[in-house]
Amino acid sequence: MSHTQSEAPVTSRLLSRRRLILLWQPLRQRLGDVLRALSILIVATALDVLGPWLTQRYLDEHLIPGNLAPEALAGLMGLYLITQGGAAAGRYLQQLRFARLALASVRDLRERVFTHLLHQPLTTLDTLAAGELVARVTNDTESLKELYVGVLATLVGNVVLLIGILSAMALMDGTLALIAMALIPLSVGLIWLYQRFSGRAASEVRRLRAFQNARIAEAIGGMSVLQASHQTTRFGERYHRLNLAQYSARMRTVRVSGLLLRSAIDLMAMLITLTLVAVFGLRELGGGAELGVLYAFIAWLGRISEPLIEITQRLQVFQSALVAAGRLEEVLETPREGEAAGTMTESGAKAAPSSTPASARASETDAITTLASGHYQLEHLTHWHQGAEAPALDGITLTIESGEFLGVVGPTGSGKSTLLDLLSGQRPAHREQLRLDGRPLGEWSAHQRAAAIAIVPQEPFIRATTLRDNLLLGREISDSRLDMVLDKAHLTPLIRGLPEGLDTLLGERGLNLSTGERQLLALGRALVATPHVLLLDEATASIDSHTEALLQQALQELRGEVTLIVVAHRLATVRDADRLLVLEQGRVTQLGSHEELMTTPGLYQRLWQEDIPH
Template sequence: MINRRLIAMMLRPLGRAPGRLALAAGVLLVATGMDVLGPWLIKHYIDGYLVPEDWRLAPLALLAGLYVASQLIAALGRYLQTLWFARIALDAVHALRQRVFRHVMRLPQHVIDATPTGEMVARVTNDTDDLRELYVEFLATVLQNLVLLVAILLAMALMDLQLAAIAATLIPVAAVVIWGYQRASGPAAMAVRRLRADQNARINEAIGGMGVLQAFNQTERFRERYHRLNVAQYHARLHTIRISGLLLRSALDLVGVIILAALLIAYGLDSLQGGAEIGVLYAFVTWLGRVSEPLIEITQRFNIFQQAGVAGNRILTLLDRPQATSGDDHRPIARADYRLEQLVFRHQGAAANTLDDISLDIAEGHFLGLVGHTGSGKSTLLDLLCALQPVSGGALLFDGRRIETLAPEVLNAAIASVPQEPFVRSTTLRDNLLMGLEASEASIARAIDEAQLRALIDRLPDGLETPLGERGLTLSTGERQLLALARALLRRPRVLLLDEATASVDSLTEARLNRALSTLKGRVTMVVVAHRLSTVIDADAILVMQQGRIVEQGSHEALLSRPDGVYYHLWHQPEAP
């Protein structure tokens, strides 16, 4: 579970605060020294003053003062070290969570599409939270107890080597217990982690599709599926608790009692020979209790290590996924044109190409329509044109340069897209329009008018400041598409890519959008995927796609002149306008 890569990942953020870490470690050493000093002072009092009945006030007062001071310093040190170590741990987890989220934001689109949202959320939140427990527990508890354990064993050895050897047998026994616990609980800890991720995925899926589940009377089936996951996780957690109860405190408590008995026997034999001191017995019994407790604390927290090890390896798996590659060509776009040369694209793990042998020129200011049956590759081609997916073969040139060599900011400044399912945040309409862009009120108003969004804004109670709710569900599907179009136009792009932008709007709004596209024709390079063929009637060229290939191309009139063509049948099918 805990391997070198995981340790290296966790030590990386700790290295950013060496001074604070050294200060906390120094306080830990001082506090531990004062902790160990207490029994030694009492042993000195018993054997040096109590047994011989030496009641001199000055040395007794000095011993009492040293004892009180050592305990006060130890208490203050324990408080400070716990506080500082906890802060160091929280800072480390904060840095790690930022790193994981930054990595997720740079993953390729196909990785995001292939990973359930709930599982991705679990890795960024739950898994990093479990690592937080490991940081806090290790720095604030385990490290303190390890230092205390070493200090006590050294003090024992300095006082009586034979009794120290007996007490030290607790260490290998604890190591065996920890090894057995790891072997027994590892699979159960992995199962708990996997089941929790599945639960998050099911919850996310159910909430996202609640309307459909209720409409098709599937809520009970989903509830039963979640119940089975919940029961499975319950049994997995119960299994880890049983193992913990058997192998951690219970086992070590038993071993501690046996070692205490061995110490008493050894002390009794020394007493028979007249070499034993009562103060030594007191100190060893006190220290033995403090030896047992650190070991119990460490072993009890080993279940946290197990869970954190599983969580950490899941995070490492996520960080191992290659990020989307981006180019370093920062030269601005001179010509907003495309050239596709024998382009090939295949989804990861797919048996066949999604796009095959696509060769095409799209001139600057050109209006290109993409039509075809569902699954013909239209939306995939659009993803390639805005560099959301890497090409699998051939070449895709933008402004005469391979698109994968262009820097993201260069592409983002030139290309805007309106996806088939618009992304709407739960903030205000203004925030959704701007998406971090700084724009004047005049620019916002122009984009709103061009996208035919004015009627919606006039209807909303607070206009642009109206909150849109989760995923913008207060808007209709068509209104969300108009919002996405206005957001794209606000950026004044050189290229506008639209995926079924008019699929969910009424006929009147569709006509207005078509007029808006007509006003952009010649000024902006447009590629429009359309199910409603009326959207692309005025296109300079229409490509008809079938099974990932271009089977026809030409103007609307030219394509309609072919009665045996695919476009002709698309136009005359009953659901077409």
């Protein structure tokens, strides 16, 4: 997903077929509500248009001729009050319905985008900063609310009002109606000019806002490092430049809108009003003018100019929302994990390989429980990072037996974590290069992989909720099974020391736990799934020696129960592994037990000698 498409300066590029499908889908699901809101809108508009017509009847048929019969005047006044009261009530109801439609549509779209992000492979998520993704889920979907409100409530409402007013004008006086209608093509010309000059600036504003969010998230996440290294001033200056660029882009849109929108339309409306008065004056000289007709046309003309002004002023919001829709389209167009890139269907959903229904997931889990053994086959496994000049892994051929304890070591940048990402399925591998239990790993569904493979990352993900919630992550488990998991992960002493036990609230990112305790929590979370493969990525890199000993003991107790694949910076963690895989620049340089490798001069000997504990 790149953000270059968001720079499209022309509305015709923004209004792509896929984008229109994306925007139409939430409304299509509520078509009945849309039609009811439109019906209320049409009735309210008709009642609103009747106001000047009733006033014209009063002036030309009663006030000027002196026909002031109380019954007729009371009837006109009552009808006027009914129509205008009904129009006001109808406008309120249609605005309420359109706002409800807009908010519901944005709610559904936001959930859809977030759910799609949850199923993205790491290769996709690596291309965007966290702040950029947050902006797409929150700011961009919020911008679409303005699009729905603007298009449904403002644009549609004002178009219906214009049609109603022009129809009433034509029925009352065709000549004056033609003069008033001249305002329409002139306004369309202004709209075209506005779109031409403001489109690029609107796209730039949206792009820079996303960069601002990304920089803020980056600064907050690394505040301790920035302050410790005295880089806060430099980051502040970078944000100042970005903020100034966005200010300049927004000012360009303000200048264009100030010149081409309200001021220009007001001027044209004034000229057309003067023309109407002049024509009426000529008729008065000829004795064929009616004062009520002039009043009605001036009143209607005022109501024509306001919708046109409102429509043109909404264009800036409209263009900004289309840019936001394009950014959301980029997210939704990226294939999910294990999914080939597809095309968006007419309903707005991506055409994808057959999804796994909820009723089938339980049978998938049962199949994994009975059939999975944790046996890997790697055949010339190769992986390139996007934009890299050399492969991260280069032609690795290896068999990992079920229940084996395999340690993976090597210098920084040798491909250890990349190998783990491929073995877990978080990064895609070529179909024939990586098999688990005889099947290409890419053919396993995400649910099947989650049931068979568990990961303990170097930086555990901790939510600001209870310890129990962080262990289970919404999964159900019996109390006896939970107790067994706590014992295996050596978490029982920790829980006994907490004031609320498993129900103790953890702080943001679990900062009230030590680094080692967070790692043991991550191990316990992995064991809750009863995996057949357990992957650990530098789990001992930042923990104290006591916790490292507990983790080593836990691995020894799990030995033989699961296939253990452990990436280790501290070689003592994997010294007792069945085999050690030594990586250097993405290639296997040595393979064997600790004793075998220590008798052979090579990289492992040098790493062992350099290892601090030894």
